Amino acid sequence: MGSVFDTLNERGMIAQVTHEEQIKEILEKEKVTFYIGFDPTADSLHVGHFLQMMVMAHMQRAGHRPIAIIGGGTAMVGDPTGKTDMRKMMTREEIQRNANKFKQQLSKFIDFSEGKALMIDNAEWLLELNYVKFLREIGVHFSVNRMLTAECFKSRLERGLSFIEFNYMLMQSYDFLKLFQEYDCKLQLGGDDQWSNILGGIDLIRRVESKEAYGMTFTLLTTSEGKKMGKTEKGALWLDPEKTSPYDFYQYWRNVHDADVVKCLKLLTFLSMEEIEKLAQLKDQQINEAKKVLAYEVTKLVHGEEEAVKAQQAAEALFGQGGVAKDMPSTEVFLDEIAAGMNVLDLLIKVKLISSKGEGRRLIKQGGIYVNDERVETADLVVNEQDFKENELMIRKGKKVYHRVILIK
């Protein structure tokens, strides 16, 4: 029966901690208020945030109180960490809109009721800061020399770093101080790339309050090849079903590399370590079973059980034998559009499986397009009403991309 710390640790989530012993201790004995910051720079959270959310959920389950900080103020400055060039500035409105979406998504993981968790926008205090006052109270505590030695600035120094970005660290540190003072928040968590920013906050608290605060960072979600995970050809893998359908989401995890399955199970599901161990024993083909579990569990967490089941069924119907999948992407077509016959290429375009006719021709030439499971041999093929079975037509591109066309009479 270990503490959350052990749980997080054995799942391989923890990257660095500031004071291992003390953190273990407070996590075991106290109800700790901690925070994680989220940058509202996109209109949806993506898998990159997923791990942070898992951590928050784990912590909350262990009785601690999470604060999700929406970086409404800091987003107006831009975190230089890991960016090769300056981030584009965002308007208040954009940030606000994004922040609202975040809250919805976070609510699936964290219970915000009865003050069990808080969500705060740091714009609340950052936007009102008085420059001179800030410099006098906060700025004095930072040594430029030391900041420059931080890895995140070092790399940027070669390319150029604007003053505004340079200040990001101060603002994030100030957040921590503020939360420490007002909410007794003494632990900051974050991705491993946030390490130096977190240290900044801890330092600041020590100097201003003469009290100890703690920090802990988590593994960044990367593939075994060291690439950031969750990037797809269409961009990030979003948690918003409007931006990434549950089916695609499921498929992403269904298709992770062998080497990453166990890691993902540990990091992204609540399955017990015993169950994961069991799955980790699987070899070769059987690994697919583990991948199914992974895909199902992760989809369930993000989109709910119902969607996860649907996605799984859809996938099985398609990749297993026969069966009709109801929940893959589909497009409706009206009878009069099809009555006279419609060229495959036009149909493919309509259904957005291809973006140009040239692409379609190429795919067909290479044997990558199937209609109702029959390989399309020529781009001249015309599809008409007779091709629909029970008002449905199945189009497949390559091996994995399916699309259902529904005929509306």
Next chain:
RNA sequence: GGAGGGGUUCCCGAGUGGCCAAAGGGGGCAGACUGUAAAUCUGUUGUCUUUCGACUUCGAUGGUUCGAAUCCAUCUCCCUCCA
């Protein structure tokens, strides 16, 4: 403020008057092999038509020329050095 360098197709990056829809790499997509994996190999990767071909693209706008990504002018953005 002064001096210099630069903006090329998804990304990086060649290309300095016709042979350029534009090398090479990366990435993407498809095919083979497989396990809805990885690795590998092959093809492909502006649009339209596919057969020749037509059209649009090299920061923006004008200009020179039979012909411009390549030359000129103006504008714009970025970077480096100096102050």
